[in-house]
Every structure is written in structure tokens, then in C-alpha cells.
Amino acid sequence: MITIEAQQLxxxxxxxxxxxxxxxxxxxxxxxxxxxxxGAGKTTTIRLLTxxxxxxxxxxxxxxxPSTRPNEIRRRVGVLPESAGYPGHQTGRDYLRYHARxxxxxxxxxxxxxxxxxxxxxxxxxxxxxxxxxxRGMRQRLGIxxxxxxxxxxxxxxxxxxxxxxxxxxxxxxxxxETAQRRDATVVLSTHTLPEVEEVCSTVLILEKGRxxxxxxxxxxxxxxxxxxxxxxxxxxxxxxxxxxxxxSVPGVVLEVADGRPDVLTISLTERPGGRGETxxxxxxxxxxxADVPVLSFEVEGARLSDAFLTMTGxxxx
Amino acid sequence: MSTSVSxxxxxxxxRATRIDAQxxxxxxxxxxxxxxxxxxxxxxxxxFSVLLxxxxxxxxxxxxxxxxxxxxxxxxxxxxAVAVGVLVTLVVSADGLSxxxxxxxxxxxxxxxxSRRAIVTGKLVAALSVWFVAFxxxxxxxxxxxxxxxxxxxxxxxxLLVGTLVALGLAALGLLISAVSTSxxxxxxxxxxxxxxxFAPTQLPSGLPQGWFFDVLARLNPVTAALHYISAVLVSGHxxxxxxSYLVSPILTVVxxxxxxxxxxxxxxxxxxxxxxx
Numbered sequence: 001m002i003t004i005e006a007q008q009l010x011x012x013x014x015x016x017x018x019x020x021x022x023x024x025x026x027x028x029x030x031x032x033x034x035x036x037x038x039g040a041g042k043t044t045t046i047r048l049l050t051x052x053x054x055x056x057x058x059x060x061x062x063x064x065x066p067s068t069r070p071n072e073i074r075r076r077v078g079v080l081p082e083s084a085g086y087p088g089h090q091t092g093r094d095y096l097r098y099h100a101r102x103x104x105x106x107x108x109x110x111x112x113x114x115x116x117x118x119x120x121x122x123x124x125x126x127x128x129x130x131x132x133x134x135x136r137g138m139r140q141r142l143g144i145x146x147x148x149x150x151x152x153x154x155x156x157x158x159x160x161x162x163x164x165x166x167x168x169x170x171x172x173x174x175x176x177x178e179t180a181q182r183r184d185a186t187v188v189l190s191t192h193t194l195p196e197v198e199e200v201c202s203t204v205l206i207l208e209k210g211r212x213x214x215x216x217x218x219x220x221x222x223x224x225x226x227x228x229x230x231x232x233x234x235x236x237x238x239x240x241x242x243x244x245x246x247x248x249s250v251p252g253v254v255l256e257v258a259d260g261r262p263d264v265l266t267i268s269l270t271e272r273p274g275g276r277g278e279t280x281x282x283x284x285x286x287x288x289x290x291a292d293v294p295v296l297s298f299e300v301e302g303a304r305l306s307d308a309f310l311t312m313t314g315x316x317x318x
Numbered sequence: 319m320s321t322s323v324s325x326x327x328x329x330x331x332x333r334a335t336r337i338d339a340q341x342x343x344x345x346x347x348x349x350x351x352x353x354x355x356x357x358x359x360x361x362x363x364x365x366f367s368v369l370l371x372x373x374x375x376x377x378x379x380x381x382x383x384x385x386x387x388x389x390x391x392x393x394x395x396x397x398x399a400v401a402v403g404v405l406v407t408l409v410v411s412a413d414g415l416s417x418x419x420x421x422x423x424x425x426x427x428x429x430x431x432x433s434r435r436a437i438v439t440g441k442l443v444a445a446l447s448v449w450f451v452a453f454x455x456x457x458x459x460x461x462x463x464x465x466x467x468x469x470x471x472x473x474x475x476x477x478l479l480v481g482t483l484v485a486l487g488l489a490a491l492g493l494l495i496s497a498v499s500t501s502x503x504x505x506x507x508x509x510x511x512x513x514x515x516x517f518a519p520t521q522l523p524s525g526l527p528q529g530w531f532f533d534v535l536a537r538l539n540p541v542t543a544a545l546h547y548i549s550a551v552l553v554s555g556h557x558x559x560x561x562x563s564y565l566v567s568p569i570l571t572v573v574x575x576x577x578x579x580x581x582x583x584x585x586x587x588x589x590x591x592x593x594x595x596x
Contacts, residue, residue: 018488047589048427052425052428052589053589055390071431071433072431074429074430074431077429079426079429079441081422081425081426081429083422084423084425084426085421085422085423085425085426086422086423087352087423088355088423089352089357090352095333098344098348099426099430101340101344102341102344102345102430102432103430103433104431105432145428236567297372302369
């Protein structure tokens with residue numbers, strides 16, 4: 001089922017265009033990674049889809065509700081805004097209870113939902129503490145809990161792991177995964193941390209200057225983008241020459257010996273993954289194996305989402 | 319294209335209506351808790367009562383040496399209570415939206431299904447709670463000064479009616495300013511300047527000069543008009559109905575500022591203030 005559908009969505013602030021003719025869809029259960037360099041329009045896209053901002057032109061629907069009914073959309077979405085502020089004097093329990101009440105829950109239901117979510121995000125022991133005493137990671141988890149008070153169909157998380165230590169990042173990512181799996185909700189995750197996207201996202205939408213550069217599954221996006229692929233092949237040192245001879249017969253392969261590691265050959269391919277480059281890497285491996293050279297290790301580089309992202313946005317240049 | 323998720327049910331629509339109906343009450347309740355349990359409310363009222371104690375002391379000593387009649391002493395204290403009570407109400411309302419913007423908490427509020435009209439209504443009610451508490455604090459002072467003459471009940475009713483009218487109008491104005499101000503400092507500065515400009519004419523040593531022009535000015539200014547009305551009833555002993563024309567300005571302020579706030583709320587209660595966009 002399609003839960004987000006944007007068509008030609010455009011947002012201008014005066015002369016500046018923040019989002020331009022953005023079209024994409026997301027399905028129930030998808031975890032959509034929203035990627036892009038700073039100023040690409042990720043936050044504006046989220047604010048448009050959550051009806052905090054009104055589009056200059058274009059249409060969208062969220063959870064099957066058209067953009068002309070913003071109050072109903074807000075009832076069905078949960079959002080962790082970028083740099084969300086928290087009332088430091090309130091306790092975590094009060095904060096969640098208040099927001100549950102704002103979504104129309106009765107006092108007793110709001111109490112129950114707050115307790116359940118505090119337990120779910122691991123804040124039950126600090127439920128009665130003031131938010132001002134929470135660490136950044138705890139606040140982010142509280143923010144995610146707040147985004148879930150209305151049992152949303154679509155959850156938007158804008159930079160949820162920003163400023164968190166690795167342990168905090170893992171906790172938040174586990175929550176994101178759990179939200180998508182257990183609740184069968186669509187999660188839109190805006191982030192700069194590409195390994196996070198590879199880890200938890202099923203699909204990716206890369207934005208630049210307000211436009212969608214590419215969208216699809218992580219592997220589709222990675223394959224679709226021109227990335228020079230290289231790999232590091234480790235073979236028994238006494239068989240390095242035989243491996244080099246075998247690889248020399250594969251077209252498009254450039255070989256180098258890694259610095260200080262005579263048993264490691266760096267294989268570079270000038271062709272694209274998904275096209276001949278991938279088969280070229282396979283052909284290189286096949287050639288080595290055909291020559292009866294055991295492969296001790298083989299690590300492909302340049303075929304990751306981060307490489308695709310940097311290539312597409314030009315951030316890898318230089 | 320695949321099937322979309324189901325459209326909202328009748329139950330969903332009913333729930334949306336319920337959210338809007340109870341939204342302003344939930345916002346008002348939380349704002350009041352924030353203000354009175356862990357916020358500035360008690361400090362503002364403490365400052366208010368210290369000031370009022372000083373004014374009452376001065377009025378009482380002037381009363382003892384016959385510089386001031388008892389009715390004038392009650393009138394002076396009530397006027398001060400209305401003016402300062404309105405000031406603190408304005409301070410709270412001027413922080414209502416711009417303050418939330420700066421603290422980063424407004425977006426979370428805008429992401430709820432509560433309408434923006436309900437949000438400003440809740441904030442208006444919370445700001446008004448400051449006036450009502452200030453007024454309750456004023457009552458004992460009026461009782462002390464007005465003992466012996468049957469003026470206390472009249473002064474209390476008059477203060478409640480006129481003060482609430484002025485507080486409501488200026489609180490709505492404060493929220494309007496807060497909604498369109500680019501920062502909280504700007505909002506507070508503009509609101510305080512406005513109040514001082516409105517309040518200044520009442521502090522001229524001999525009052526406003528005589529003449530039709532100054533009379534019109536006094537009637538246009540909701541603060542001077544309200545205080546003049548209080549004075550006319552309490553000191554001059556006029557009937558409540560005689561100078562009602564002086565209440566036109568405070569009533570108009572409520573209607574215009576309150577109306578503008580409610581009508582414009584969907585457009586001006588937004589993440590970024592200013593004219594460049596949202």
C-alpha cells in the first residue's frame with residue numbers, strides 16, 4: 001500500500017527554491033532514507049509532508065489523506081523534527097502525556113500510552129525526571145516516543161542520530177527498525193550518516209538543491225550510479241605472480257600491489273558497477289580461481305551507497 | 319500505482335472534531351501548569367505584590383495625613399493594579415509564540431492535529447490567568463484601604479470588569495505581536511513599548527490637558543479610557559452607565575485584536591515569523 005505520494009512538490013521561500021518538482025512514493029513498512037548534502041531540501045520536504053509548511057505548488061498525500069486536509073494528515077503522522085526543543089522543566093512522562101492529549105486521547109489513555117512508550121524507548125526509569133536532566137540521546141529517544149503517541153501510519157525522523165555517541169546511535173537505529181517492523185509503519189529517515197541508511201533503509205531518495213537525483217532500493221541506487229569500482233585481493237604470497245598473469249588476461253583491469261603488502265593486489269576497474277564493471281570484477285575473480293590461485297580475502301570498494309552518494313552530489317570531487 | 323491506505327473513517331472525523339474542541343483546553347491547561355508550577359508566574363506575581371504593597375503603603379500614609387481621600391486611595395491602588403496586572407499579562411502573552419519558536423518547541427505543537435486557532439486560544443487563556451491571579455492578590459489591598467466606606471465591593475467589581483477587558487485586549491495584541499515577531503526580544507520590546515506608550519498619558523502630573531483633542535486621545539487609548547472610567551465611578555461617584563463611552567476603546571481592542579488573532583492564526587502561527595515565507 002502506498003502511504004506517501006508526492007507529485008511535483010515545490011516550495012519557494014521568496015526567490016529561493018527549497019524543493020523543486022519533487023515526486024516520489026513510499027509504501028507501508030518501507031524505511032525510506034532521505035539523503036542529501038546540507039541545504040538539499042530534506043527538512044523542507046519533511047515539513048511539507050507533515051503540513052507544517054504549505055507547498056508553493058504540487059500535491060501530496062500521506063496515509064491516503066490528501067494535502068488539502070492537513071489536520072487529518074497530522075493525526076496520522078509522527079514526527080521527530082530536526083533540532084527539536086524540549087521543555088526542560090517538564091518530566092518525560094508529563095511531556096508524552098501532554099502530546100497524547102493533544103492527539104485527542106482521554107486522560108487515562110494518555111497516561112497509559114505515555115507509560116508504554118517510555119518503556120519501549122528505555123526511559124521508564126527516568127520517566128519522573130525533568131527533561132533538562134536528560135542526555136541528548138535520551139532526549140532523542142523521548143522525541144521518538146513523542147512521534148509515536150498517536151500510533152502513526154507514517155513516521156518522519158529528521159536527523160535522529162545527530163550528535164549521539166555510537167551507543168546512542170545504535171539505540172535510535174534499533175528503535176527505527178522496530179518501528180517499521182513491529183508497527184508496519186512507513187519511516188522516513190533523514191540523515192547524513194550513510195552507513196545508517198545502508199543498515200536500516202529499504203529505499204533511498206537522494207536530494208540535491210531541492211531536486212530528487214535518484215530514488216529506489218539501496219542496491220538499485222548504488223548500481224545506478226557511476227562509481228569506479230576497485231577491490232583488494234589477497235592471495236598466497238608465492239602465487240602472486242600466477243594471479244597477476246591470470247588477471248592480465250581480463251580486459252579493463254588495472255593492477256597495483258598494495259604498499260608494503262606484496263600479497264595484496266589492488267584491482268581497479270574503470271567500468272560501472274551494474275554494467276560491465278560488476279561482471280568485470282567477477283571475471284577478474286573467476287580468472288584468479290581458474291588459475292588455481294586460492295583467494296584468501298577479497299574486499300570490494302566503491303560499490304557502497306556512500307560512494308554513490310558522493311558521486312551523485314559531487315561531494316567526493318577533489 | 320498500488321492501492322492507497324484507507325481513507326479516514328467516520329470515527330476518525332469525529333475524533334478530529336473532538337481534538338479541536340478539547341485542544342484549546344489541553345493547551346491552556348499545560349500552559350497554565352508551565353506558567354504557575356515551574357515557570358515565571360509566581361515570580362511575576364511576587365514582584366506585582368511587592369509593588370502593590372509599596373503603593374498601598376504610600377496611599378495609606380497619605381490617607382493618614384489627609385493628602386488623599388479614602389476613595390482616591392482605593393482608586394490609586396486599583397489603577398496601579400490594573401496597569402501592572404495588564405503589564406505582566408502582556409509580558410506573558412508576548413512570549414507565547416516567539417518564545418516557543420526560540421526554544422524549538424513550537425514545531426512539535428504545530429505537528430499535532432490541534433488547530434492553530436485552538437493553540438492561540440489556549441495561550442490567551444493561560445496569559446489571562448496571570449491577570450486573574452494578580453487581581454485576586456489586589457483584593458486584600460483594596461479591602462484594607464477601603465474599610466469604612468462602602469466602596470470595596472464596587473472597586474472589586476469594577477477592577478474585575480474593566481481590568482479583564484483591558485487585559486484580554488492587550489493579551490491578544492501581545493500574542494499577535496509575538497506571532498509576527500522575528501525574535502522573542504523583538505516581541506517583548508515592541509509589547510512593552512506599546513504598553514508604556516499607552517500607559518504614559520496616565521502618569522502626567524496633572525493628567526491629560528483639557529480640550530476635545532485630548533479627550534478624544536484619552537478615549538482612543540484603551541488604557542487611559544479604562545482608568546478614566548474607573549476613576550469616574552470610584553472617585554467622582556458617577557453611575558456605572560454614565561461614562562460607558564469610555565469603555566468603547568477597550569471593547570474595540572478586544573474585538574479587533576482578539577478577532578485578528580483568531581482569524582489570522584492559521585496564517586501567522588507558523589514556524590518562522592516574518593514576510594519572507596514560512
